Amino acid sequence: MKSTQQQKKPQAYNFFENVYDVxxxxxxxxxxxxxxxxNYLGTKMSARMVGWAMHGAPKGxxxxxxxxxxxxxxxKHHFKTPNAMQQLLEKEGLKVIxxxxxxxxxxxxxxxxxxx
DNA sequence: CAGGTGACCCAGA
DNA sequence: ATCTGGGCCACCT
Numbered sequence: 001m002k003s004t005q006q007q008k009k010p011q012a013y014n015f016f017e018n019v020y021d022v023x024x025x026x027x028x029x030x031x032x033x034x035x036x037x038x039n040y041l042g043t044k045m046s047a048r049m050v051g052w053a054m055h056g057a058p059k060g061x062x063x064x065x066x067x068x069x070x071x072x073x074x075x076k077h078h079f080k081t082p083n084a085m086q087q088l089l090e091k092e093g094l095k096v097i098x099x100x101x102x103x104x105x106x107x108x109x110x111x112x113x114x115x116x
Numbered sequence: 117c118a119g120g121t122g123a124c125c126c127a128g129a
Numbered sequence: 130a131t132c133t134g135g136g137c138c139a140c141c142t
Binding site: 015044046047052053055 | 136
């Protein structure tokens, strides 16, 4: 909209967009982890960036399906409400106890395995 | 420009 | 079992 705005960094956004793309591909009732997505993108050491990407995730990106390696809702606090993440996951048919997804290994969705 | 932070992960003690 | 350190890269002050 604004022409006087500064240009964005295409390289950085490429990584972020990649994350969004993978997250959006996560099927309902499934969950993934930051490390898995980072690994799929080829930078498993940059799992933190995946989290940052979620911070700026646009609508349509189910960030609530992305958890840490332990299956814990580490980012629930960053949602509109701390309950939103768990509620969404439970609505997808997942069981969340004490901010932790049950049967995480069963519901785990690995992009590198499913897509590749 | 430099330093600190972060929705993480792994390895070593 | 817990604690500490290292690493990655974008963003903020």
